[in-house]
Amino acid sequence: MAEEKTRVDFNAPKSLVERADSVVEILDISRTRLLIDALEDELEELANDTEFRRRLGDAYYQGRVDYETVEAILGREEAMRMKLLRSSIDRTPAEPRLGDGPPSDEAFYDGDVPEWRDEESNA
């Protein structure tokens, strides 16, 4: 089933278009095909890029992009995870109660609290 198409016009540096046209001629494909392939490759690469995913996540958690956008770029499982996490931010957990205040380490732990140090950083 062919997806509906939309027309895109844009300006690009002349030398870039000339380079693209040379490639198009050698590969014997249309200029449109080359552009679509290049865009798809770029979007796929971004979807696997940690920094981009972080920025997309921030945008989603802040409500700047919608669920459908996240799903289209990162896939359904990842989008579902972020949707569940975002909705959980407004949930209210059962209230913690401290009672008589925090116990001392001696009263709380069975033994001394161990302290771990990175040997390299002490060297």
Add this chain to the structure above:
Amino acid sequence: MSEKARAVVDTNVLLNLATPVVDGRPKAPTGADPLKALLTAYDVHIPASVLGELGEATGNGDLLSAAADLVLQATQHLTTHDVDERHDDPLGYGLDRGESEGIWLANELAADLFITDEFSTTNYLFVALALDDRNTLFTTPYVLCTLATHRILPTEYVAAALSYYVETKSWDAGYVAQLRQQYLVD
């Protein structure tokens, strides 16, 4: 004890909360104890398999091992349930034994909270699916924020701890940033 809300946790939650307490490096937050805070503010339950997983983490001389030692020194503040005999149908998905049994236990006890660190991967979906549909699923960073808003942990400590975890664990930084903005900023 009975007035405290009941929480079920998995192994990683306990290890992660103990980690900054035992981490003597300068980048670790100091001045509070999130493990002690959780175990005193809630009535915390675990499946017995968590003790086994903690035992396996000890003895290596690394940071994780020190954290496991500390958790094991606090087990008198945990209620342990032997769920082996009653739970012979593993949940599967990508969840390990401790997590699967923890979810089973949370459903069985109708716990008020199930706390997990499995929120940065799609495992979170499976945890959400497997838990009965109640107001139960919370993450470690969320619970730390809650302990701060109830003045059980200092806000500055929790803010520093969240940065520490995002730096040292692969925690979803965007989600943690949202929590920080919503709960740690007046």
